[in-house]
Amino acid sequence: MRQTLDAGDGELARAIGAGASEAAESELYRRFAPRVRLYGLRHLRNEESARDLMQQVMLLAIEKLRRGEVRDTEQIGSFILGTSRTMAIAARRKDMRRERLRDAFLAPRGFAEPEAGAALDLDRLEHCVAQLADRERSVVFQTFYAESTAATVASELGVSEGNVRVIRHRALAKLRACVLAGRQAS
């Protein structure tokens, strides 16, 4: 087990191809599934779709490794990223179809998304958000909730895009530090 945990990504991929171990598959999944989920969140903006993508990509990657169909096992990360990109395109189409159906037949509230921040202490985060300057709070919500680009936020606030990026970065650093401080205190 220790060997599996210490193995490089390429070694794990080769071990799976050689039919060696369930432990290698578990370790590969543990390492890459969160990255695929993040990729999905970034591109699909939906936790449910991101988790579907994660399952599909990792299953396909492990199956291809078992069958020896991954040419360059040393670049397994690139292979998983490429698979994520391809599958995300199909997932996006599916999401668009789903949204069209939702808009046509159902009230929006019936399709409330699962909460992405479930693992976070939301009460603590709310407290941390309240500590931000008004402008910082406005920028992070506009960026990460309303999904406005830096250019849009900059034009709304009458500042430069660079300034928006600085405010955003500073605000997120404060939020992270505040959330961590809350965890350590509890």
Next chain:
Amino acid sequence: MTATCASPIADERLIDYWAGDLPVADGDAVESHLFACADCSARLETVASVTGGLGALARQGRISGIISRAMLNKLQRDGVRVRQFTLDPGETVPCAAYPGDDVVVTWLNADLAGVRSVSLRVTGPEDRVFGVLDDVAVPATATSVLWATPGAFVRSMPSTQLRLTLRSMDDAALLGEYVLEHTGLEAAGGIGG
């Protein structure tokens, strides 16, 4: 694989990537790095967790302060129940939040021509200060300022009169004074929704 990253992606760049503000080629390069680097992926995970939490707070109506129209549109698209009040300068409007209202948004109409940022001061009886929002930027074309308060907070308030004073941050000029005659749920007879 506990090796630390030899060339970590800067925090600013990770945040730009997560916000969708990198050119496609730069975003692709960040993704290639992330799929080869456990350290940077873990750092992005913390960014994603906090920003996901912001979305969760918003969807629960737990937002306070001045919001943009884009924010209001997004809240409504997400099915957040928004109770809205609109006031012109000098106007007094009765208000209350009812069970099921996730967030209360008050539109403060004002002549904002040439105003870049505003301050909003909210006071109760005997000039007791409920809150002050400073240096809130307003878009060039804005004709109103949208003040959001969580519905749960408004419901918890007793009946009271709130005075809202909107000033320009550029020259402290008064843009408008508004009054909300808030009715607490008790006084409203425990409204059932």
